Amino acid sequence: MPTPPLPPDYSPPRLLRARLRPLARWQRYERPEWPRWARLLLHAGLFLLTLLTTTLAGAEWMTGKLTFAGPALTRTEILAGLWFSLPFLGVLTVHEFGHYFVARYHRIRVTLPYYLPFFTGLFNTIGTFGAVIRIREKIFSRREFFDVGIAGPLAGFVVAVPLLAYGFLTLPPAEYVFQIHPEFRLYGADYARYVYPDGQLAATLSRPLLYQLLENWLADPARLPHPRELMHYPLLLAGSLSLFFTALNLLPIGQLDGGHILYGLLGFRRFNQLSALLFLAFIFYAGLGLFSLDSSRDTWLYGGPAYLLYLYAVLGRVLPGRRRTLYLMAGIVSAQLAVTLALPGVTGNPGWLVFGLLLGRVTGIYHPPATDERPLTLGRKVLGWLMVLVFILCFSPLPFGLE
Numbered sequence: 001m002p003t004p005p006l007p008p009d010y011s012p013p014r015l016l017r018a019r020l021r022p023l024a025r026w027q028r029y030e031r032p033e034w035p036r037w038a039r040l041l042l043h044a045g046l047f048l049l050t051l052l053t054t055t056l057a058g059a060e061w062m063t064g065k066l067t068f069a070g071p072a073l074t075r076t077e078i079l080a081g082l083w084f085s086l087p088f089l090g091v092l093t094v095h096e097f098g099h100y101f102v103a104r105y106h107r108i109r110v111t112l113p114y115y116l117p118f119f120t121g122l123f124n125t126i127g128t129f130g131a132v133i134r135i136r137e138k139i140f141s142r143r144e145f146f147d148v149g150i151a152g153p154l155a156g157f158v159v160a161v162p163l164l165a166y167g168f169l170t171l172p173p174a175e176y177v178f179q180i181h182p183e184f185r186l187y188g189a190d191y192a193r194y195v196y197p198d199g200q201l202a203a204t205l206s207r208p209l210l211y212q213l214l215e216n217w218l219a220d221p222a223r224l225p226h227p228r229e230l231m232h233y234p235l236l237l238a239g240s241l242s243l244f245f246t247a248l249n250l251l252p253i254g255q256l257d258g259g260h261i262l263y264g265l266l267g268f269r270r271f272n273q274l275s276a277l278l279f280l281a282f283i284f285y286a287g288l289g290l291f292s293l294d295s296s297r298d299t300w301l302y303g304g305p306a307y308l309l310y311l312y313a314v315l316g317r318v319l320p321g322r323r324r325t326l327y328l329m330a331g332i333v334s335a336q337l338a339v340t341l342a343l344p345g346v347t348g349n350p351g352w353l354v355f356g357l358l359l360g361r362v363t364g365i366y367h368p369p370a371t372d373e374r375p376l377t378l379g380r381k382v383l384g385w386l387m388v389l390v391f392i393l394c395f396s397p398l399p400f401g402l403e
Contacts, residue, residue: 039112046115051085053119054127058084058238061231064180067121084234085127089115091160091242095249096131098155099148106144109136124231126241141372142264146380149260150387153249157390160246164214164239171223171233180232192226205230205240206396208247213393247394248355250387253279254365258391263367264376265384272366276318279365283314283356284332285397289347291333292340308333310353314360349398 034042059073059081060066067073096113103110116129139145177191178184184191204227207215215224225233230240250258253275263271290307291299311329318328339346359365376384 043112043114046117047089047113050115050117050128050131051089053117053125054085054089055079055081056119056121057081057125057127058088058234060121060124061237062180062234064232066123067119069122081234084238087163087235088126088238088241089128091156091163091238092128092131092245094159095152095156095245096133098151098153099133102151103133103135103148106147108139108144108148110134111136130245140370142267142370142374143372143376143380145260145367145370146264146376146384149257149264150384153246153257153390154383154387156242156249157246157394160239160242161210161214163235163242164211165218167233167235167239168214168219170235171220171225174223177225177229177232180229189222192228196228204228204400205237205244206399207240208243208394208396210243210393211240243394244396244399247391247396250391250394251282252388252391253282254359254363255367256359256363258387259367261384261387265381267375268367268369268373275365275367279318279356279359280315280328280332282352282359283311284335285348286350286352286356287311287332287348288336289340289345290350291337292344293337294344310357314356317360318365351400 033039055078056067056073059078061084062080063073063077065071065073065077092115093113100110100112111134113131113133115131117127118129119125119127135148139148174189175185181191181195184195187194207227225236231237249256250261252258252262259271259275262274265271266274287307291304308329311332312325315328315332316325319325375381
């Protein structure tokens with residue numbers, strides 16, 4: 001008698017998971033777990049510490065001061081930093097709990113979010129490296145990979161857009177900037193023509209397509225801040241950073257959220273082929289313009305070997321074998337030199353090289369196969385391609401530009 005086909009929404013039974021869990025624990029050499037109260041205390045402590053560091057970071061951006069350098073922040077100024085930390089951490093929290101609750105829905109063992117505080121007080125930061133959760137057992141189906149992967153960025157995006165819209169609708173009067181820079185008041189609303197030295201560029205946050213659309217639809221042009229003053233507007237800063245982190249997670253490479261989504265849409269073989277090509281394009285763009293035929297001898301002598309070692313490190317897992325890695329290195333460097341020769345002055349974004357190292361050596365650029373590789377349902381496919389559109393709306397190749 002033939003075996004009846006499995007229903008479209010079939011997932012491995014709970015009994016199979018229960019049988020595999022003890023084996024998985026044995027393979028992990030039975031590392032002892034902390035007591036539940038200790039784990040909850042760790043998660044809560046990391047969250048409170050991150051709330052403190054992001055609040056201090058927000059206060060620094062709003063006032064132009066540094067915590068451990070120059071004039072001290074007052075209590076009122078520190079509390080004002082909550083206008084940045086609460087909405088920004090709120091989006092991060094919704095993102096991570098989107099993953100968490102969908103994983104729990106699929107009976108996948110998962111940890112609560114680990115928040116990653118980062119703060120120096122000597123130079124400006126955003127107070128955190130984000131947050132992560134840990135999947136503690138194998139994911140069985142392509143559908144589960146897709147559901148867990150899409151839940152975080154979708155939930156975070158649904159919160160980030162109203163946050164940014166509210167920031168544009170509640171912009172303070174144009175005179176707000178004079179409270180931070182009293183010396184600008186002399187020049188009035190046209191201060192930008194006089195206070196910024198000619199030819200001197202400063203770091204600014206990029207304005208991805210979605211940011212520009214909301215700005216044009218909702219904001220009062222007379223109240224919009226100059227790009228160099230955006231950091232003093234906590235809701236706009238939190239909203240724009242939320243779009244950046246959403247796009248970063250949606251990069252369709254490896255085991256990032258975007259990789260899980262595109263893997264669900266395309267399947268194991270097609271996605272991994274595309275992921276390798278996208279990773280090579282990513283590294284090509286990141287290093288574009290670092291070296292050219294017009295670069296000085298010192299640039300080649302000191303920077304060249306370091307860049308080649310970097311390429312060897314990140315490309316070593318794209319294809320097996322040292323010879324193939326060397327071929328890839330030669331191809332990327334040759335293509336970069338050819339582009340700089342044809343288009344003098346063109347540059348990529350060296351800041352992406354750090355993230356490329358994380359992808360190439362830590363998270364990986366390929367997606368593991370699932371036990372159940374059946375295609376997604378139509379509704380999931382539509383939602384997945386909509387998230388690809390969200391990535392396009394939120395992504396900027398230069399998230400931190402110069403103006």
